Amino acid sequence: MERDVAVLTRGLGRRFGERVALRDLDLALPPGEVFGLLGPNGAGKSTTLNLLMGFLQPTSGRAEVLGLDCATRSREVMAVVGHMPEEPALFENLTGRETVSFVLSMRGLGSALDWRRVEGHAERLGFSRELDQLVAGYSMGMRKKLAMVLALGHAPRVLLLDEPTNGLDPVVAREVRALLLEEAARGVTVVLSTHLLDVAQRTCDRLGVIVGGALRAVGTPDEVRAAAGEVDSLEEAFMTLSGGR
Amino acid sequence: MTSAAGQVRAVVRALVAAGLNSLRRRQGAGAMVIFPMLVAVLAFELARFGGRGAAGVRRVLALTADRPEKGTWWVALWLSLLAVALAALKLSRSIPGRGSRRYFDTPMLRSLPVSPLARAVCELAAGHARAAGFVLVVWTPAVWGLARAHHGPWAALALTVAATLAVNSVTTLAAMAVDGGLSRRLDGRRLDLLRVASSVLGIGLVGLFTAGGPIGAGIAHHLRLGGRAPPSWTPLLPLWGFVEWTRFGARPAVVVAAIAPALVVGLASAAALARGLRRPGDVSLDAPSDTFGPRRWEPELSAWRVELRMLVRQAPWLPLGPLAFVAFFFALARLAPKATRADLPFLWLMGLTGWAFVVLATALSGATARRWRRVLWIPAAAGRDHRATVRAVAVAHTLLTAPLALGVLATLLYATQPGALFFLRMVPGLAAAIAVGHWALAAAVFLLIDPSPDRLSGLSVAAVFGVLTTAVPTAALLMLLSALPLGTWLPLLGLLALFAWSMERSAAERLRAIRDPDGDPVAPSRSWPALRGFGVATLAQLLVTQLAEAPLGLSQSAQLGLGYVAFAAVMIPLGWAGQRRHATQERWALPRALGVGVAAGLANFAVAMGYARLASRVWGEAAGPLTQGLAHAHGLWRPLLVLCAALLGPVAEELLFRGWLQPAFARDLPRRLAPFAPVLAAAVFAALHMSASWPMTFASGLLAGWLMQRSGRVETSAAMHVVSNALVVASALWS
Numbered sequence: 001m002e003r004d005v006a007v008l009t010r011g012l013g014r015r016f017g018e019r020v021a022l023r024d025l026d027l028a029l030p031p032g033e034v035f036g037l038l039g040p041n042g043a044g045k046s047t048t049l050n051l052l053m054g055f056l057q058p059t060s061g062r063a064e065v066l067g068l069d070c071a072t073r074s075r076e077v078m079a080v081v082g083h084m085p086e087e088p089a090l091f092e093n094l095t096g097r098e099t100v101s102f103v104l105s106m107r108g109l110g111s112a113l114d115w116r117r118v119e120g121h122a123e124r125l126g127f128s129r130e131l132d133q134l135v136a137g138y139s140m141g142m143r144k145k146l147a148m149v150l151a152l153g154h155a156p157r158v159l160l161l162d163e164p165t166n167g168l169d170p171v172v173a174r175e176v177r178a179l180l181l182e183e184a185a186r187g188v189t190v191v192l193s194t195h196l197l198d199v200a201q202r203t204c205d206r207l208g209v210i211v212g213g214a215l216r217a218v219g220t221p222d223e224v225r226a227a228a229g230e231v232d233s234l235e236e237a238f239m240t241l242s243g244g245r
Numbered sequence: 246m247t248s249a250a251g252q253v254r255a256v257v258r259a260l261v262a263a264g265l266n267s268l269r270r271r272q273g274a275g276a277m278v279i280f281p282m283l284v285a286v287l288a289f290e291l292a293r294f295g296g297r298g299a300a301g302v303r304r305v306l307a308l309t310a311d312r313p314e315k316g317t318w319w320v321a322l323w324l325s326l327l328a329v330a331l332a333a334l335k336l337s338r339s340i341p342g343r344g345s346r347r348y349f350d351t352p353m354l355r356s357l358p359v360s361p362l363a364r365a366v367c368e369l370a371a372g373h374a375r376a377a378g379f380v381l382v383v384w385t386p387a388v389w390g391l392a393r394a395h396h397g398p399w400a401a402l403a404l405t406v407a408a409t410l411a412v413n414s415v416t417t418l419a420a421m422a423v424d425g426g427l428s429r430r431l432d433g434r435r436l437d438l439l440r441v442a443s444s445v446l447g448i449g450l451v452g453l454f455t456a457g458g459p460i461g462a463g464i465a466h467h468l469r470l471g472g473r474a475p476p477s478w479t480p481l482l483p484l485w486g487f488v489e490w491t492r493f494g495a496r497p498a499v500v501v502a503a504i505a506p507a508l509v510v511g512l513a514s515a516a517a518l519a520r521g522l523r524r525p526g527d528v529s530l531d532a533p534s535d536t537f538g539p540r541r542w543e544p545e546l547s548a549w550r551v552e553l554r555m556l557v558r559q560a561p562w563l564p565l566g567p568l569a570f571v572a573f574f575f576a577l578a579r580l581a582p583k584a585t586r587a588d589l590p591f592l593w594l595m596g597l598t599g600w601a602f603v604v605l606a607t608a609l610s611g612a613t614a615r616r617w618r619r620v621l622w623i624p625a626a627a628g629r630d631h632r633a634t635v636r637a638v639a640v641a642h643t644l645l646t647a648p649l650a651l652g653v654l655a656t657l658l659y660a661t662q663p664g665a666l667f668f669l670r671m672v673p674g675l676a677a678a679i680a681v682g683h684w685a686l687a688a689a690v691f692l693l694i695d696p697s698p699d700r701l702s703g704l705s706v707a708a709v710f711g712v713l714t715t716a717v718p719t720a721a722l723l724m725l726l727s728a729l730p731l732g733t734w735l736p737l738l739g740l741l742a743l744f745a746w747s748m749e750r751s752a753a754e755r756l757r758a759i760r761d762p763d764g765d766p767v768a769p770s771r772s773w774p775a776l777r778g779f780g781v782a783t784l785a786q787l788l789v790t791q792l793a794e795a796p797l798g799l800s801q802s803a804q805l806g807l808g809y810v811a812f813a814a815v816m817i818p819l820g821w822a823g824q825r826r827h828a829t830q831e832r833w834a835l836p837r838a839l840g841v842g843v844a845a846g847l848a849n850f851a852v853a854m855g856y857a858r859l860a861s862r863v864w865g866e867a868a869g870p871l872t873q874g875l876a877h878a879h880g881l882w883r884p885l886l887v888l889c890a891a892l893l894g895p896v897a898e899e900l901l902f903r904g905w906l907q908p909a910f911a912r913d914l915p916r917r918l919a920p921f922a923p924v925l926a927a928a929v930f931a932a933l934h935m936s937a938s939w940p941m942t943f944a945s946g947l948l949a950g951w952l953m954q955r956s957g958r959v960e961t962s963a964a965m966h967v968v969s970n971a972l973v974v975a976s977a978l979w980s
Contacts, residue, residue: 078358
């Protein structure tokens with residue numbers, strides 16, 4: 001393992017039959033970095049996160065999280081990673097609090113569960129009152145908030161977030177960004193996928209633009225802009241890199 | 246990282262919490278119905294199979310005293326069938342659309358560090374929790390009885406627990422394996438169809454479980470009457486004990502007492518439902534947003550629970566159902582000579598469980614029908630109308646509820662007509678009647694509530710069908726069919742189909758008007774009012790036959806004469822009014838029409854005589870009530886009967902069928918089917934006569950219809966009918 005690298009991919013690739021979803025992805029993310037995977041729909045962002053979680057086996061290359069091979073040691077990876085899927089599927093008949101208790105018990109934190117930390121997160125995301133209501137009655141935004149609380153609940157060292165601010169109102173979205181930056185300041189590596197340029201620009205230390213399964217540019221927002229030629233904004237850079245889509 | 250045992254404990258805790266939440270907060274009404282029902286049925290079945298030293302199963306085994314192992318094999322066969330049903334139900338619940346999703350394997354849980362062992366155990370635990378009710382009620386009692394027949398109570402308990410856990414696990418694993426294998430090979434649509442098919446298989450087998458006892462009891466009784474021993478497996482059938490208890494003497498009052506409250510509840514529920522859902526301003530023709538896309542399928546379990554909850558909410562009369570059933574059994578106990586006071590608690594229990602079974606099965610089938618609707622809504626949305634959907638819903642419901650309805654019917658028949666040798670002959674006819682009845686009801690539901698398919702939720706199907714298919718058809722079919730000769734069934738079914746078709750058409754017209762409000766207005770159906778007129782005519786006809794046999798103290802011919810007068814008094818004004826609305830183009834002059842009509846009447850008479858001779862020789866058909874009445878008529882009644890039979894009756898019928906119904910059909914049918922309007926009118930005509938010689942009536946109706954179509958004058962067919970009937974009357978007087 002290379003020193004001071006939390007997330008590492010080398011030549012990572014994945015095919016689905018004839019279709020190449022991801023090819024030759026090389027990334028090295030240090031602890032405390034907020035890294036944004038940027039790209040149009042179907043570019044390979046979610047595939048990358050699924051490979052890092054070990055949900056998918058790579059067809060080429062390898063991926064490591066904190067030195068653990070994602071393909072062969074996915075259980076150990078899951079233990080140190082907080083993951084938020086794009087569409088959180090929750091048990092409808094549990095309350096938010098029971099869901100937190102269940103998920104953290106599955107992680108072995110049953111007795112050591114720090115409710116103050118959980119409630120603090122819920123408070124900041126503006127849904128502490130709904131914590132005791134059934135998930136069945138939650139809106140999409142509330143489900144996202146609960147999924148965020150679950151991802152942060154066990155104080156993970158790496159956060160993998162798929163479109164974390166989709167469906168959230170601007171106030172909560174800003175709070176989510178602030179939370180992620182605080183986590184990063186504590187040394188947590190955050191990888192988030194998004195197609196929202198605004199989120200990427202204001203949250204991420206570095207960006208990787210994926211188009212058609214290939215990494216087109218990587219670097220700080222300024223560096224990405226430079227890589228696209230002399231363009232004024234990240235949006236223009238994105239349009240140039242993604243072929244005008 | 247936590248241990249596998251800790252993770253299993255966490256899952257079990259979550260499942261318990263989820264179950265309690267669903268009871269406490271969300272699905273209280275459904276749970277209030279389901280759980281007492283589960284407990285009651287379980288208690289009943291345990292007592293039947295394993296109570297008092299396993300006397301239940303011993304009785305079964307004793308029936309095969311020469312080969313005791315045979316009884317065991319029958320139990321084993323029954324258990325295997327139920328295990329298949331269980332696996333099918335699990336499979337149907339485990340396919341949420343494209344791609345495989347197991348009970349436990351959601352995206353959120355997949356991201357947790359769960360050990361393979363804990364994952365497998367959790368899958369099984371989740372599967373067990375979902376199927377616990379079904380297994381406990383349907384499977385466990387028979388295992389318990391079997392174990393108690395051979396072992397002491399503790400060993401039997403251990404065996405029962407082990408066998409129950411094993412079958413639940415094996416069926417979960419089987420469903421998961423099939424699900425996983427097929428979801429890789431099939432596309433989403435085929436997978437959906439597979440799920441529907443497996444759901445139908447599973448619920449169908451459960452329906453067999455419910456209906457098996459009554460049907461088997463009927464077969465056994467039929468054999469006993471024929472001097473043969475009933476087969477040894479009949480006591481094994483579910484609800485056999487229930488049938489044994491209800492095997493009483495023929496008391497029509499029992500049937501009336503049983504049916505009246507159920508009828509009231511059924512009609513009141515349907516009315517409440519229609520009131521609640523009929524909001525014309527709230528019509529959306531967009532496909533439901535959750536129709537498309539594989540991830541949006543509701544989990545099956547919550548779907549039928551929600552169905553049940555909404556069923557109770559939308560049909561506030563539903564809680565009266567148990568009362569109706571209790572009244573049924575109370576009436577049985579009071580009126581039946583063999584029942585004693587000690588039987589009452591048992592009968593009450595059976596009443597409640599019987600009703601709960603009906604509600605549960607209906608809610609399940611409602612959820613299933615909704616999926617059918619969704620599967621079929623996609624082509625329906627792209628197409629012109631929703632007739633395919635109507636028929637699909639009807640087919641689904643027939644498959645799901647026919648065994649149940651058959652069982653209830655057979656039980657009542659058996660209880661009230663122990664000597665009914667036509668029982669076996671009735672079963673296929675009843676099945677057909679139920680199928681056509683479902684079609685008619687499906688069309689009626691569409692029309693009653695809303696023709697936009699997204700408003701026809703499983704709820705409406707469940708509520709209306711559930712109550713109507715069990716209470717109303719049970720009552721109506723039992724009353725009607727047991728009183729009628731077998732030959733009248735076919736035209737009756739045809740009639741019901743006509744009714745369904747007419748409803749469907751009206752619903753389609755409404756849908757078209759809503760979909761395209763600025764388009765050409767579609768004239769309302771004329772067949773529908775015509776059929777309503779026909780309904781009145783049917784009642785008039787029933788009045789004739791009932792008056793002839795009612796204990797009024799008059800002679801038979803006097804009663805028949807009165808009946809005919811009443812018939813003519815209703816039919817002629819009705820037919821005249823209807824006929825005037827359908828002025829047709831007259832093609833023939835009146836003399837020509839009358840001449841051809843008379844000639845046709847002579848020919849029809851000759852054929853009818855030949856048919857009557859053939860019928861009496863081949864299948865011993867007796868002469869109709871009119872011929873018999875004329876033969877015994879005296880005094881003034883004789884000319885009155887002659888007048889009615891030879892003139893008033895034929896004229897009234899021709900006005901109604903050829904003057905009104907036939908042109909209405911010709912206008913409403915699609916263009917290429919319009920030439921068949923005389924055939925439909927003749928079918929209705931034959932059905933109205935409710936006579937065993939309906940093939941002849943149908944042929945005569947065809948001839949009259951053809952004459953009407955050729956001449957454009959109702960006088961042609963009226964002349965034919967009058968001449969033909971007059972000659973029949975003359976021949977009856979002569980003989």
